[in-house]
Amino acid sequence: MKGFIPKETSPFLVLLLLIAFVIGGAFVATFLYAVFGDMLFGVGMFELERALKNPTEFPQGRNAIMFYQGIVSICMFVLAPLLLIQSLGYDLGRYLNWKGRPMLGLVLLSGLLIIVIMPANSLIIYWNANMSLPEFMKTFEEWARQKEEYAAELTKLFAKFTTVPELLVGLLVIAVIPAIGEELLFRGVVQRQIQRWSGNGHVGIWVAAIAFSAIHVQFFGFVPRMVLGALFGYLYWWSGRISVPIVAHFVNNGFTVLLLYLYQTGRIEADIESSEPMPIYSVAMSVVLSAALLYYLYNEFMKLPLLQKREAEPEPAANLTDTSSSPDRMDDV
Template identity: 40%
Template sequence: MHPAMKGFLPRTLHPGLQILVLLALISAGFCVGYAVIFAWAKLGFGLSAPEAIAVLANPTAYPQAWGLLMMAQGVVLFCAGTGGGLLLASALGYGWAEYFSPRRLGAGWWLLAAAVLIVVILPFMSTLIAWNAGVHFPAALHDFEVWARASEDKAAVLTKFLTRFSSAGRFWVGVLVIAVVPAVAEELVFRGVIQKNLVRWFSPHLGVWLGAAIFSAIHFQFFGFVPRFVLGLVLGYLYLWSGNILVSMAAHFTQNAFQLLILYLAQRGQFGWGFDPDSNDALPWTLVLPSLLLSAGLLYFLYQRMTAPAAPTAMLTLSREGVVERGIDT
């Protein structure tokens, strides 16, 4: 056993208070991130803070907007999410691996299997995307529905602007900012801290479901809530079963990177059969049904392998911490 690190917060801090501390650290991270962006805008583009804000608010009107906006997306999320999560673990006196990965990675193929699962489940997810995109709110919420759709249409325009890859260089920048950074930052926050503490606070299953709901809601995309919620469940259970944040990170990265790759290939005309990656239409049932069955089988297979005892000198327990590895004295 390694001696406990000294943090300025007690390890016994209530799970709800840990989440509140995380939110404070995320807020501080946002401030640091935007300070970096404004400094970069001044040094790299000669833009004052008000001018940089104008570029970020209306990127299609400025030639330097793509680079500045991409950097803003990556730096702010990294500072807020990754910084907030890691600082919380340190403040509690934990090593980062100890806090976010209480169990050693059972096998390298776990990461590959998590990535394969995410690709296999995509056709099934397309049905959820199509259904959720066409949902209508009750008449009493008509004004809210109009506002929500207008907000998501505006966000879609921004997304298309950022993912317009005119070169291979831009594509790899997109992979870094849209796939790598979110996979690390969002998993540390939503699975590594929020889900972990909700599991401690309530129960393993309720913690995963509440964590998935928060993960989906925080994106403020009401017409994509259900598919993102299901994705959050998959990521949440992968983390709960494996006890290692690298597993859910691998799945999250694959989700984003695979979609970026398909989009990039489509923009280069590699899909001659007319596939439209921007469409919300469901894929054919000939793909959806096998996707559902294979995904269920993979999930069950991973559950069995990840929760099985790894060695006779260790014991795995499923507790309010998730799956953890506890040594057995010999």
């Protein structure tokens, strides 16, 4: 597909275009649900919120909401960034990947890192969930708590996995599609364009991580989600392969879905929905093992050969983003 938007378009305008493409994706998703939702589930577009609040009134309400969530994620987070990248005239493979394929073991280790870091992250989750804001921010705190309660209700509706088919649908809608879509959008476009704008890889990673966390509109879960977003960003920056943060993101969401299924079917006793921190010894072990894995992955990813210079961004200068030691080749990815 030949791009109709110049590659030289400023990063600011590219990000504005991304917002427009995402909003367009939301309209397309709404149209698709309006056409098929009522026909498939007997729940109209304007009945979705009622189905969420009164699930007994709509026997197919949960399936309808899962269907809507799936098509919204595909249209807004998968198709929108892909269409924008192609509209700019870039080859998708060459734009999203600028290094050789890593060994499968490194990709799997990136996923394992997400599991290993969970005990340490539980401490951040607990702190963020229980923080108190100053009196002058009371109105905001009340609003944020209401959003948390709404998200909790939505999670309760989604997270009822008592059969294997329900588990598979949950993995698709909650793990697979968001992992692909959110990484394409936030790491593939937002992070890359902020890096191009600022000339600094770290700025791109953290701005994208902040945007990634903010879009979930959960203030009392903002910090741990931002940390995860930054982790995905560094995995992408070091590896030069969009598949690496996608796998890590999938493991984060999919592992949670799997634990919920095991808990709800009585196979394990640990309540994954609890915000209580894990025991201090497991937190300490998590910190040590996570640091070791990060150091190992960084060194191994830095050895991967460059296939090309990064399109749409300057070469990094900071030590953690320096890949100048890798041979520079111009092969296709």
